Amino acid sequence: MGVSERRFGVLTGDGIGPEIVPAAVAIADAAAAAELIQIDWQELPFGLSAIASHGDPVPAQTLSALDGLGFWIVGPHDSAAYPPGHGDRTPGATLRTRYELFANLRPARAFTGVPALRPDIDVLIVRENTEGFYADRNMAAGSGEFMPTPDVALAVGLVTRAASERIARVACAAAIERAGSGRRPQLTIVHKANVLRMTTGLFRDACRDVAAEFPEIEVSEQHVDAMAALLVRRPADFDVLVTENLFGDVLSDLAGELAGSLGIAGSVNSSESRVMAQATHGAAPDIAGRGIANPVAMIASVAMGFRRHGQMTDDAALVAAGARIDAAVADTLAHTATRDLGGDATTAEFAAAVVRRVAEH
Structure with missing residues (x-):
């Protein structure tokens, strides 16, 4: 050959x-x-x-x-x-x-030889990469942040069903790929729909709908603040997390440090x-x-x-x-x-x- x-x-x-x-x-x-x-x-x-x-x-x-x-x-x-x-x-x-x-994939796992705060962590964060609250991702022209007066600043968050379904499919495929012998694929939908009901609520619902097409996947969901605490307390309970842009950025940095360093x-x-x-x-x-x-x-x-x-x-x-x-x-x-x-x-x-x-x- x-x-x-x-x-x-x-x-x-x-x-x-x-x-x-x-x-x-x-x-x-x-x-x-x-x-x-x-x-x-x-x-x-x-x-x-x-x-x-x-x-x-x-x-x-x-x-x-x-x-x-x-x-x-x-x-x-x-x-x-x-x-x-x-x-x-x-x-x-x-x-x-x-x-x-549109898909930002950020794994975090501990390695032998690298001191880790949580040696049992091995997660993949699947982050929607084109929408959310980041100012460069939510307007066709201009910034998603603006100031109607010098003392008032506003931000627009963008969530669409199409983008949410698209990233959910990536996350479902990743969960199936990562599943080990004898272990069901696991997916956790991370949102804040108890407060951001329309935006992250739409994200949650779109991810639920897509995940329902994959009965072999064990699906759960967490509010983002609870998810941060659970990553610290018991990361081994989680495998693939799917979430929107800002939440994914924060959680992936946290997970990286729990695994030992953002440098890995x-x-x-x-x-x-x-x-x-x-x-x-x-x-x-x-x-x-x-x-x-x-x-x-x-x-x-x-x-x-x-x-x-x-x-x-x-x-x-x-x-x-x-x-x-x-x-x-x-x-x-x-x-x-x-x-x-x-x-x-x-x-x-x-x-x-x-x-x-x-x-x-």
């Missing part, structure tokens, strides 16, 4: 991006090669360096290239450091909107045909260039992206490459840690250790 080629994108980003993204790419290449895949990485202008070279953090050249790609890696962006006129809309918002990346929390943003691998953490400019950044979240995001894009395209080899990365990362964390996790490995040293273990899986 010969080697087959895939063409994917790389947007390195700001801050620690030039350290963690190349680390993730090297590991992705090793895992792909083990599955007889050769990746043609398209490096595209993005972030602060793209402002310097093209006058835009996400230039037309980058968007034109991404139009022809089904998978890409995105490093963190530091919009706060952009010159005036370039930070009003984040690069992530530009990409999410253009490609309708992978994430993908997905449509029905495209996947963007992007870690949940920021650009960490305070440690940029020092070689000490934790690359695990970026690596885990690429692994998840490989699996999801592979499933979308019936690419078993790519799915297998993603599984190789996951296994290699888990093995490495059991023995090696970067400074933030209590160890002394540099970014490059940790990545090299993962590469060595990729071949073993």
